Amino acid sequence: MQSKIEVTNLISPIISIYKALNDEWKNLLDEGLYTYTHSQLSKYYYVNTFLHRWEKIKFTEVYYPIKSKYKELETDFTDLDDLFKEYQYFSLVGKAGSGKSTLVKHIFIQCLKQKLKLPILIELRNLNKSDSKSLKEYVSKKILLNNVKPNQNILERALFEGKFLFILDGYDELFSDSKHEIRTEIEEFIDLYFDNCFIITSRPGAGIENFPRFHEFRVLDIESDEIPSFIKKMKIDKEREERIIDAISGNLDGSLTSYLRNPLLLSMFILSFENHPEIPSKKSAFYRNVFDTLYSKHDGITKSSFPREKISNLDREEFEELLQYFSYITFFNGEYTFTESRIIDILKIIKKKVSDLNFDSKKVLFDLKVPISILIKDGYELKFPHRSMQEYFAAKFISLLKPDQKETAYNRYNNLLEQSKDTGFGFWDISYEIDKYSFTKYFLIPKAKKIITEFSKVNSLENFKHFGETLSLSFSFSKNKKGEIQNISPDSGFGNNYIEEFKIFSLLGDEQIIHDTISFIYKQFPKELKQKYYKYIIDIFDLNKIKDYTKVSSYSATLEEMINDNLFDLLVEKGALKKIEEMCIGLRKSIEQIHKSIENQNQNISDLLEF
Numbered sequence: 001m002q003s004k005i006e007v008t009n010l011i012s013p014i015i016s017i018y019k020a021l022n023d024e025w026k027n028l029l030d031e032g033l034y035t036y037t038h039s040q041l042s043k044y045y046y047v048n049t050f051l052h053r054w055e056k057i058k059f060t061e062v063y064y065p066i067k068s069k070y071k072e073l074e075t076d077f078t079d080l081d082d083l084f085k086e087y088q089y090f091s092l093v094g095k096a097g098s099g100k101s102t103l104v105k106h107i108f109i110q111c112l113k114q115k116l117k118l119p120i121l122i123e124l125r126n127l128n129k130s131d132s133k134s135l136k137e138y139v140s141k142k143i144l145l146n147n148v149k150p151n152q153n154i155l156e157r158a159l160f161e162g163k164f165l166f167i168l169d170g171y172d173e174l175f176s177d178s179k180h181e182i183r184t185e186i187e188e189f190i191d192l193y194f195d196n197c198f199i200i201t202s203r204p205g206a207g208i209e210n211f212p213r214f215h216e217f218r219v220l221d222i223e224s225d226e227i228p229s230f231i232k233k234m235k236i237d238k239e240r241e242e243r244i245i246d247a248i249s250g251n252l253d254g255s256l257t258s259y260l261r262n263p264l265l266l267s268m269f270i271l272s273f274e275n276h277p278e279i280p281s282k283k284s285a286f287y288r289n290v291f292d293t294l295y296s297k298h299d300g301i302t303k304s305s306f307p308r309e310k311i312s313n314l315d316r317e318e319f320e321e322l323l324q325y326f327s328y329i330t331f332f333n334g335e336y337t338f339t340e341s342r343i344i345d346i347l348k349i350i351k352k353k354v355s356d357l358n359f360d361s362k363k364v365l366f367d368l369k370v371p372i373s374i375l376i377k378d379g380y381e382l383k384f385p386h387r388s389m390q391e392y393f394a395a396k397f398i399s400l401l402k403p404d405q406k407e408t409a410y411n412r413y414n415n416l417l418e419q420s421k422d423t424g425f426g427f428w429d430i431s432y433e434i435d436k437y438s439f440t441k442y443f444l445i446p447k448a449k450k451i452i453t454e455f456s457k458v459n460s461l462e463n464f465k466h467f468g469e470t471l472s473l474s475f476s477f478s479k480n481k482k483g484e485i486q487n488i489s490p491d492s493g494f495g496n497n498y499i500e501e502f503k504i505f506s507l508l509g510d511e512q513i514i515h516d517t518i519s520f521i522y523k524q525f526p527k528e529l530k531q532k533y534y535k536y537i538i539d540i541f542d543l544n545k546i547k548d549y550t551k552v553s554s555y556s557a558t559l560e561e562m563i564n565d566n567l568f569d570l571l572v573e574k575g576a577l578k579k580i581e582e583m584c585i586g587l588r589k590s591i592e593q594i595h596k597s598i599e600n601q602n603q604n605i606s607d608l609l610e611f
Contacts, residue, residue, distance in 0.1 A: 007042050014115040018163070024154050031151050032144040033118070040121060041112060044105045050267045050385050051234050053373050063106055064226075064233045066099040066263070068092060068217035075217075077107050080116055084165075084197050087215045089190070091171075091208050092201040094219025096388045096426045097264025100201045103219065104167055107199065117165035117197055125173035125337065127182050135185040136192075139166075162195025172206035173336060179207070187212060205425075205500055221261035230263070234270060244273050259283060264386050283426075284433045287392035294372050295319060310371050312363040319372065320393075322357065322364065324400075325350045327393035328409075331427070332416055336390065337381040340365060391427040399435035406435070410442035417500075425503055432507055437598050440508070445591055448504055452591075456584050510590045517583040520576060 015034055019026045046056040065076040070090065075083060094100045104121070111119045120143060127138060144151050158164075174182055190198055190213070202208040209216060222230055228245045236244075248260060259265045265286055272289040280286050295316050314322070329346055330338065338346075347361035368375045374389065375382040384390045398409045413427075431439040505511045 004042070007038060007045050010045070010109075011038055011041055011112055014112055014118070017115060018118065024157065028151070028154050028158055031154075033155075036120075036143040037112075037118060040108070040119075044108055047105070048376070049234075050264070051236065051271055053376065053385075057235065059105055059109065062233060062235055063102065064222075064230045064263070066103045066106070067220045068094075068103070069220055070215050070217045074220070077103065077110065080107065080110050080114055084116065089198045089213045090200075090215040090217050091211060092199060092217050092219055093204055093208060094201075095204060095262075096391075097262045097386055098219040098221065099263045100219055101169070102263070104169055104199075104201060107165075108167065111165050117163060119165045119167060121167045121169060124168055124170045124182065128173075128175045128178055135182070135189045139189075159193040159196065162193070162197075164193075164196045166196060166198045168198065168200045171200050171202035171208045174206075175334060183207075183211075222263060222266070224261065227260055227266065230266060231270060234267070236270065240274065243277075244270060247273070247277060247279065259286065264388065282433050284392060284395075284430050287389060287430070290389070291320065291323075291374070292316075294374050310367045312359050312367045314359055314364065314367070318357060318359075319367070320396075321354075322347075322350065322359070323374070323393045324397035325354065327390045328397040331390050331394040332409075332412060334416065336387055337378055337383045338375075339381055343368075343375070343382065388426040392430050395427055395430040395434060398431065399438075403438065406438045407442045410439065414443060414447065428503065428507065437601060440594065441598055444504055444507055445594065448508060448587065448591055451501055451504065452584050452587050455580055505587070508590060508594060510587055513583050513586050513590075517579050520579050 011034075015029060015037070019029055044059055047059045048056060049062055052062070065078070067074055067076045069075075070087070077083065092100055092103060108119045108121060111117050120139065122135075122139065122142070127135070140152050140155055144155060168186065186200075198214075200208055200211060200214060208214075227248060231241055231244055231248075234241075259280075260269060265283070268286050268290045269280075272286075272293040275293050276289040280289060326343075326346055329349070330336070335342075343365055344361045347359075347364055351357060351359060351361065365375075369377075369382065374384065376385055398406055401409060428439075431443070501514055502511050505514050
């Protein structure tokens with residue numbers, strides 16, 4: 001009851017303001033918008049966190065400020081009014097466990113607290129299987145209880161007034177076969193209702209980096225000296241809190257810091273500390289300890305908790321084996337949330353194919369949800385506490401296969417990447433830790449060779465145009481109070497498109513080579529060239545008459561063609577093609593050395609077997 005009162009009290013002021021605007025707004029709120037906002041806020045106001053999985057806790061009491069950075073601006077999104085005035089459209093890009101979802105909850109609540117906009121959260125993954133014909137229709141169904149034509153018309157007029165904040169969450173979770181279509185729908189939706197504010201969240205490398213008009217805010221890790229403050233904010237037993245801080249304090253300058261600066265990994269460490277107080281040196285050890293804690297030591301997490309019976313009668317090793325099969329199947333199919341019926345279907349497949357595992361699928365599902373709690377409720381679906389747990393079990397599964405099976409699995413993963421462009425760097429890191437030689441031989445080196453081949457082709461205008469797709473020149477727009485475009489600023493977003501290449505060569509030890517080459521090329525993109533395209537737009541458009549962005553967007557193909565033609569001549573002049581050639585030679589030599597290293601390692605192991 002208290003939570004309902006608090007939520008109602010928080011939402012009432014902004015609802016009163018909007019109801020007072022006119023009868024249409026009152027009707028719109030009565031027809032579903034109020035119910036939607038109240039329901040969504042209730043979901044965020046009291047939450048189950050990774051550390052408080054068996055109890056609801058007030059979000060604001062455990063929220064630790066997550067910071068993001070755009071150019072020289074660093075913000076924790078406390079004062080949204082000034083931020084929205086300066087940046088009407090921005091993306092939140094962060095790696096796994098960086099706190100994107102937590103930050104979205106914070107922004108949603110802050111937006112209502114500060115009575116700025118009515119926040120509408122769209123989980124983009126739901127568009128993968130939506131029967132809605134467009135994003136506009138999906139939004140209408142989401143916030144209107146009575147989805148009839150008069151209400152849709154009222155909603156559309158309200159959208160034109162610009163009083164909403166749309167949070168488009170999880171761009172990286174869009175299926176590859178629908179991503180282009182949904183991206184187009186997003187752009188058209190923004191073009192149509194451009195006076196609203198828009199936020200898009202994504203993991204890096206999913207294609208969001210050069211989204212038109214959006215300013216890219218990178219989610220930052222926690223600073224080393226902030227780790228104790230984060231732990232204190234988590235509302236755990238005081239004595240346990242002090243022991244965790246003492247254990248960490250002597251390691252803040254070591255390799256552990258890079259793990260603990262990630263909010264998810266830090267939360268995992270706090271969860272498993274009671275049973276595993278040692279400091280793991282690898283990420284895979286974090287996940288192993290967390291699973292062990294969830295499976296067998298739940299009663300040690302809080303004084304009020306108690307052991308819960310597992311009705312399937314599977315032991316720890318059997319559960320782990322089952323999770324490895326399940327994670328491999330789902331992760332390699334691009335599935336990150338699951339209905340209960342889908343889980344049952346997969347468990348039945350595993351039971352049929354793996355003869356030494358005998359279990360009741362429904363009982364296993366119960367155990368995974370309740371006593372182990374490794375699958376948690378997310379609306380009408382279930383998911384892992386974080387996708388990185390799924391990646392861990394999938395990587396573990398492959399590491400235990402025979403060599404020829406590993407090659408098949410890594411080839412399949414490479415095909416998945418070609419289709420989805422969802423990098424899954426957490427999977428890469430864990431695979432490199434626990435299956436270094438096979439992962440390098442069957443995945444990293446083939447991908448590296450393919451990249452080198454692509455770079456080697458950049459020796460003509462035609463081939464450069466393919467390469468030049470990532471040398472994109474985007475434009476930022478600003479408007480006056482009348483909604484007219486006031487200024488267009490060229491803004492190159494070059495390096496972000498090479499995140500996958502940087503990661504591959506980083507694991508192979510050669511990131512600096514490709515980084516230096518791409519940086520060299522990027523520096524050849526002079527201000528004069530940018531200004532040339534800026535002038536081109538100014539000459540074509542009468543900026544005082546443009547009231548939507550569609551007209552500008554229609555010229556994007558022409559601009560890209562001009563950019564590619566001019567850049568190739570520029571790169572030849574500046575010697576960039578020679579630089580690319582030198583890079584390819586260096587990378588080939590490195591791969592040859594890695595091949596020799598793998599062969600030597602295999603020979604050394606063979607020699608050991610003879611002793």
